[in-house]
Amino acid sequence: MGEKVSYVEDVEKKLNVCFKDKELIKIALTHSSYANGRKNIKFNERLEFLGDSVLQLCISEYLFTMYKNKPEGELTKKRALIVCENSLYEIAKKWELGKYIKMSRGEELTGGRERTSILADCVEAIIAAVHVDCGYEKAREFIIYNFKDVIQRAMENRIVSDYKTRLQEILQKDGDVSIEYVLIKYDGPPHRRKFYTEVCIDKNILGTGTGYSKKESEQDAAHNALSKLSFRAENRV
Known part of the structure; x- marks a missing residue:
C-alpha cells in the first residue's frame, strides 16, 4: 500500500499537481497491457481520448490569442508540431513517466517504458486527469506551463518532426x-x-x-x- 501511495506522490511532485481523486492519476498511469488478464482494472485509453481534445483546444486558444498576426494555415501547422507524438514524448521524458507507468511484463521487456507511443498517450491521459479533477482553467494553466518550451521552439522552427x-x-x-x-x-x-x-x-x-x-x-x-x-x-x- 505504501509503495502505491509513494509513486502517486512522486508523480504529483513532478507534475506540481495534487489530485483530489488519486484514482484518476493511477488510471492515467496504467497501460492497457497491464489490464490484460486482470479483472476490474481501468486503464488510460479513455482518458487519452479526452486529453487529446483538451490539449488541442488549449494550444489552439493560446496560439490564437498570443500570435494575432499569424494566419490560420501557419497556426495549424505550428499546433500540429506542438501536439504531435514526438513533442508529447519529450514532455513524458521530462516528467520521467517511463518508470511510473503500469504495464505488462511483456510490454516492459520489449521496451515499453521508452516507447514513444506509450509515453505520449500517457501525457494525454494525465492532461485529461488534471482536467477532470481540477477543471478546465487548471488544465489550461498546466498545459501552457509544461508546453511553453515546445511552443517556443515550434514558433521558431526548431522542432524535429522526422x-x-x-x-x-x-x-x-x-x-x-x-x-x-x-x-x-x-x-x-x-x-x-x-x-x-x-x-x-x-x-x-x-x-x-x-x-x-x-x-x-x-x-x-x-x-x-x-x-x-x-x-x-x-x-x-
Missing part, C-alpha cells in the same frame, strides 16, 4: 552508411494492426519501435535509436 531523417543525418555525417528498417512482426486485428520494427546498421540493432502503421513504427524505432545515441554521448568517458 526522426528517420534526423537519424540519417547523424549516422551519415562522416560518410555513407546503410540504414535498414526491418519489420519484425505485426499483431492485432486487421483494423488495428500493431507493427514492430528494428533499425539496423550492418545487422547491428540500433533501436526498436512499434506503431499502428509501418511508417509510425519506423519513426518510433528511429526515435529509440536517437535516444540511445544521445544517452551514450552523455555518458561517454
